[in-house]
Amino acid sequence: DHKLENKVAIVTGAASGIGRASALRLAKSGAKVGLIDLKEENADTVKQEIENNGEEAIISDTDVSNPQEVEASIQKVVEKWGRLDFVFVNAGINGRVAPIEDLTPDDWDQTLTTNLKSTFLTAKYAIPHMKESGGSIVITSSINGNRTFTGFGMTAYSSSKAGQMAFGKMAALELAEYRIRVNIICPGAIETNIGENTHPDKQKLKNIEIPVEYPEGSQPLEHGAGSPEQVADLVHFLASNESSHITGTELYIDGAESLL
Ligand code: NAD
Numbered sequence: 001d002h003k004l005e006n007k008v009a010i011v012t013g014a015a016s017g018i019g020r021a022s023a024l025r026l027a028k029s030g031a032k033v034g035l036i037d038l039k040e041e042n043a044d045t046v047k048q049e050i051e052n053n054g055e056e057a058i059i060s061d062t063d064v065s066n067p068q069e070v071e072a073s074i075q076k077v078v079e080k081w082g083r084l085d086f087v088f089v090n091a092g093i094n095g096r097v098a099p100i101e102d103l104t105p106d107d108w109d110q111t112l113t114t115n116l117k118s119t120f121l122t123a124k125y126a127i128p129h130m131k132e133s134g135g136s137i138v139i140t141s142s143i144n145g146n147r148t149f150t151g152f153g154m155t156a157y158s159s160s161k162a163g164q165m166a167f168g169k170m171a172a173l174e175l176a177e178y179r180i181r182v183n184i185i186c187p188g189a190i191e192t193n194i195g196e197n198t199h200p201d202k203q204k205l206k207n208i209e210i211p212v213e214y215p216e217g218s219q220p221l222e223h224g225a226g227s228p229e230q231v232a233d234l235v236h237f238l239a240s241n242e243s244s245h246i247t248g249t250e251l252y253i254d255g256a257e258s259l260l
Pocket residue numbers: 012013014015016017018019036037038039042062063064065090091092093094114140141142143186187188189190191192193194195
């Protein structure tokens with residue numbers, strides 16, 4: 001299992017959930033990994049886990065919506081290991097969950113900036129380092145980006161996730177000449193901490209009827225949510241040469257949740 005030997009990867013949102021599991025998976029396969037996250041302490045725990053397995057990682061305390069910080073964090077990785085082969089654009093938040101008329105312009109900006117502007121910024125500052133030898137970029141969107149809209153109150157989130165899909169496809173076309181592949185993954189519900197800071201105002205949302213009752217054991221394949229490790233296996237596949245002819249696609253990883 002050393003398909004990524006001598007490769008250098010960056011993972012954003014690496015301190016938790018899907019990012020953490022993917023960073024561990026990439027390192028296990030031989031990649032050196034730059035861990036980018038706001039939460040330095042948690043990222044440090046992931047770095048320790050990787051080092052305990054005899055692999056290499058560095059951390060960068062970065063807000064992915066800040067251009068200077070993103071540019072500096074990518075620079076730090078390239079200076080350390082001299083190349084960049086894979087970028088997992090994954091950091092994201094649910095943002096405020098509320099009916100449209102109660103969402104403030106600042107709520108909207110926070111979600112769109114953290115999820116979508118950050119996608120542009122991470123790609124923008126990574127591409128110059130990947131043009132010469134090619135590489136792979138994976139963007140974490142969601143089934144909420146175009147297939148499943150049961151998350152009432154999540155207009156900002158779904159808009160950001162749909163935007164990431166469009167961005168990824170345009171980027172795949174634009175970067176094909178450099179042999180940089182760009183793919184979009186669309187997870188269904190995955191067991192992570194993402195809901196931790198989301199406190200929907202149930203009172204305000206109660207007048208919006210959800211047309212289909214969310215079934216118990218929502219994913220036909222799992223009878224529940226998927227795991228970050230299952231997503232990490234897909235990320236690893238898209239980082240490796242096993243996916244060398246796959247670019248510009250949306251890959252759903254949801255145990256058929258979006259078909260219900
Ligand atoms: P998580 O909360 O466990 O991890 C997200 C990480 O991103 C955290 O460590 C957080 O500190 C970091 N982060 C947030 N804002 C940041 C910023 N501005 N700068 C740097 N780091 C920042 O959540 P997760 O579920 O692993 O989410 C990862 C991605 O997966 C997100 O883009 C999310 O939208 C997407 N997703 C998650 C699910 C799910 O059910 N968990 C489903 C579909 C898509």
